[in-house]
Amino acid sequence: MSAELETKRARLSLVERELSQLGTRHDLAMSAFRFDEARDLQQQITLLEHERTELIAEVPAAPASQPPTAHVRVAVGSSRGRRPRHR
Secondary structure, eight states, X not given: OOHHHHHHHXXXXXXXXXXXXXXXXXXXXXXXXXHHHHHHHHHXXXXXXXXXXXXXXXXXXXXXXXXXXXXOOOOOSOSTTOOOOOO
């Protein structure tokens, strides 16, 4: 993978972390009726969301993980309380 791609993925991760933190701070400001602070936080959130959208368009999605190929045997029901069948 190229260094530029790794840099963009790292920035995307950082932007998403910042968005999470700003969202929490915004909610706290709103619940404390600090509307000026909440408005400023919302402006920062909007800028970061635009940056995140651009980064997502530039960075290819990570390959999806492959499901396991081996079959797993699963026992259904319980042997407790069962009586053996008599023929």
